[in-house]
Amino acid sequence: MKFKDKELGANGRFGDGAAEELALEAHGDYPRRFGDLKFSNFNNYSKSVPHLLNRVWYQPDAVFPLNSIPEVRQHAFWVPVDNTYYHIAAKLKIVKLEGCVNTTCLPRSPAVVRVKRGISSNVFVDNKAYREFLSSKFDATPIDMESAAVALICLQYKTPFIAIRALSDLAGGGSSLSNESSLFASLASQNAVIVLIKFISLLVS
Known part of the structure; x- marks a missing residue:
């Protein structure tokens, strides 16, 4: 900010x-x-x-209309995911994801999971206590820094919205020595693309 x-x-x-x-x-x-x-x-x-x-x-953020005076605006704190997209996403759990970067592998096999609520923060969260605070306050599972911006634009343009993200770290709940994102960011990106391609194929089929 x-x-x-x-x-x-x-x-x-x-x-x-x-x-x-x-x-x-x-x-x-x-x-x-x-x-x-x-x-x-x-x-x-x-x-x-x-x-x-x-x-x-x-x-909440102010969402300004496209074809009206700027003073006529709405405020949005939560942006709903499109129901059709959300139901299609249930079929993504069968997608096989990659679990290793070179010779370093995740401690458990990655999986596609639908979440009921996710949030965006304008800071990088790398603190277990704060992560747990956000979870208890908002009943949210993933925390990212980008999805809210896309969600608000979709709301403004009345466009169906869903976020497909791959987590690269545990927001302070993983290693006490370093943040996992520096190691698993490339893997997260690769898995996100795999899931997105499958989602698009299901959407147009």
Whole structure:
């Protein structure tokens, strides 16, 4: 998320005061009513390292119409997946996926799974506690950084939407030494393409 200089707090972080608002928030855009998690409430005071994270909140996005005045807009927090696409996706569980990158293999065989709810974040999530918090708060399984943008465009254009993603890491729930995405990103991309090709074949058949 990008901010203009005038929207930054005195210490370079947004939200130094409760009265501060995001641009257009007073007009109903980008409200923080879905939660406002202040990281400083969870400081580990046994360490001398200052806490530089500020806060995170969850907000609906404004979706502007294509053929109307800009002031007429709707707000979307969840974007529904197309029912036809979702039912077709049930047939993808038989797709065989690759499980190895060179000589390094996943600890278990990868599988195609339909999920009821996924979310997008504007930060890369690599923290087990925060991953579990998002799961308990929103009942969501996968976390990515891109699908919401596609979903909102589909909503704006009234186009059927579904997201096909391959997970390359466990968002902080895997190795304590490194994030798995650096190793399995290429494998995830390959498997996503395999599933997408199969989905298209089912869609046109």
